[in-house]
Amino acid sequence: MRWRVRGNTVAHVFGGEDQRFRIVFRAEPEEVAAFEHLGEPYFRAGWGSDVVGMLLDERTDWSELAELLTDSYCVQAPARLAASVVRP
Template sequence: MPAAHPPVPAAILTRLNAICLGLPEAYEETAWAGVRWMVAKKNFAHAVRIESGWPPAYAEAAATAGPATVVTFRLPVERLATPRFKRAPFFRPVWFANIAGLIVGEDSDWDEIADLIVASYRVLAPKRLALLVDSAGL
């Protein structure tokens, strides 16, 4: 394990904060590795920097020793069963049936990332908050 956990690049954090913190009652917190965004104590997005194979669970799930930045999120299981989530830049960690991740790169589609994070929020947020997002057209 490296002496210090590698930080998620500031430019990626800025973009993720713009998406995540615009959702009702969402907040950011430092995770054991990286940064996560929560609603009602549930993690709807998590960004982690992988370097030199650390953290190993993420390196294994994303099939990379890095350097790479990954974001994980939750979606309905039936949506994750589609072929889209079985190929790069996506990966499927084994931690939960409804979790997926993607490797963020220079050519990442930030509109798609925003859609996935908002969908993840809807999966985990209390119904009253999820309805606010639905009514706002997010």
């Protein structure tokens, strides 16, 4: 499943073959390395310089994920739309 704004991918959920589901989303460039160094549940996607991934399981912090997806939307959305978002 993929969510987009104006043709730009905000988030994409995939997986299941190995019984693990993942979500990838956009992050500010300076945050990508931080997520990568945190380790699981985060990972750096194999494409795009601003794409971060997160494993989804019973330990997922859904409030944190909501914030990350809001940030991803703001990275991808046109400035006018991003400015209208109230961030948590």
